[in-house]
Amino acid sequence: MSVEGSGASSSRFGEKGLGLALEVLEQVAAHHEGITAADIARAVGAPRATVYRTVNALVRDGYLVRRPDFSGFLLGARVLELAAIVDAHRRPAHRDVLDEVRTATGEAVHLVAFHRSGLAIVDEDPAQPLSDRAIFLSDPTRSAPGHVWLVEQPSLPEAAGVAVERWRVTPPSEVVSAIHAAYAARGYAEQVGGLSAGRGCLAVSITDDDGHAIGALTLSTPVSRFSLAARHLDALRDAARSLRTLAQGHPVSFS
């Protein structure tokens, strides 16, 4: 109907059109200061008229916006709706680090985030889950990450979008001082039989650039092998350092 093609039909991208639309979004995302339609066409190698039609359709639906002086395109607020899709398909960046440390140690490794009133489980080992999740999240004295939390007393607010639990048990102060002393002597936290009579765990803290603890990485083994678990501390600490870089600048750590 029009020289640039319009009408209801083009608001539904065809299969080819969808690919092009995503390529266009990718180009705009790569240029924070904005990119012109002609430059997008050059970058994606599609016919100019097709690219113009696509950018205008994306502007129409709010996925792109034009700069006020028409010098380029920026990502529109509607793109955030794609975030759910992107998240569903995206493997979280911390998964690689955890896979590596799980393979290297052969033991159960879990990642938790701290907030001021408790823990949030970010990544539970799928092969060897926590033996008692409810106690793990309600009593800080019964797990090694709980000990780290008691020592570090994190002040981070509860993050939105992650299931958070609050401690239900407040340990007596002499228990807390004992945990402090043990942690200071060892440099890491250790707990045996707290969640399950036959298992023990140790944990190292993950800190942000200012040295505040934002979470912990914990390794759990059967009691029979527990005396040997300390040999995995280097691997755990390396992993904790990698996780710290991933978590940088994010209000919701690791997620």
Place this chain on the structure above:
Amino acid sequence: MSALADAIRRGRPRLDLTRESPFAGLHRRHASVMDVVAQSIAATAPAGVMLVHPGALFGRSGSLAFTELLLTVGLVVAVALVVGMFSRRISSAGSLYTFTTRGLGPWAGIVGGAALAVGYLAIAMSTLSSGAMRIAGLVTSEPRSGSGVAVAVMAVTSVVTAGVIARGLRMSTRILLVLETIAVAAVLAIAFAALSSTGWDLAPLVPQPTEFSPDIVMLGVAFAIIGFVGFESGAALGPETRRPFASVPRGILVSVLATGAVVLVGTAAQLALVAAGDPAGPWASVAGIGWIVDLIVATSFLACSLAMTNAATRLAFALSREGVIPDVFGRVSPRGVPAAGAILIAFAVFAVPAAVLLLGGSRDDLRVVTSPAGMIGFLVAYALVCVAAPVFLARIGELTIGAAVLSGVAGAILLAVLGTAVVSTSDTNPVGLVAVLGILGLVSAAGMVRLRRGLGVIERVGLHDWAVAADTIGGGGEGSR
């Protein structure tokens, strides 16, 4: 990780965009494509046009009348597509004025804006007085008291117009849609009755080659295009429309195609009657419906006056926010409507024709100026927007061959039609022509003085409902996502 996923994850707020649209305060993003259609169609007033124009068209052009109308519809569709090139990219209450400014710069923009304003006001005044006179004619047969009644009808209509516009956009567009739908349905019914009574003789629609002359056709198009002006006015509703870049171009194109089809059918019917040689006028052969015809024309024209006032109010709103005209036109009421501007403009639209009638003048005296003002004003505005389109597209790097050819051809035809209209008016109505050119010159000059003298005005012109920080992925910038 892809740049897109990264951008979504970071959601960096934009500090280089403003937090508010320059049209802040206006009730934004609530109207639909139907409101655009209603505004555009009412401003075109197809029912009134069908009943008034064809007879005159036939008188001027004989057998070429229908061909001229076809050409006009083609030209109007082309202009609608050019307007679409802009309205897919710019949403502004200033409509064609803003588009021209963005393409050709502030100086040409001011000329286009002045021409558009003169066009809106001229047609608003002429349809208001024409509709009121017809109602006066129905109420009283005494010509002396006719003027008084007409002025009273105009006063009431103007109060209603100001009230309806101030009440909110959707109120005005819904009323317009209802009025024009009834009027169009009535005219189409009459048209079919008329065609049936003449036995569907379509011979008068076929042009006789012996009567052909380019000048006659051009002039015919110049007059016929008056029947379509206002179709672009839906563009002024962009900032108030949901998904403006979809609704506005679609709404305008739908309006143009619908009015084009309706006017062509209605005209075909009427030309068949005219050619049948009824000396008393085209509609007299359908006995006893004279008063219905007057009522339909009056309804259609009064609705047109409302729609033109609505469009002029939006144009004034944009000009005011730029600092070109006084602040009062840019003020919004609690309902988010430029109500004060609407009242002032409705009053001006009433005052001029009322003064002419009260001072003993006739509607023809008014039309000496409003007819050429409407024709020349809109032709200048349309021609400029056609010239501006390829320049704008080239500047933002989105010009295609199709767009360049279409706007080039439409612009060239409009300029030729404009030239013919000016030359012809200089013969038939030199006083009117001088007055119109004087008014256009004065208004443009006043605008240019503001551009030069007003503090920061020249940097502000071309305002549109641009993206604000909250429209982007980073959100409004309050805290992190």
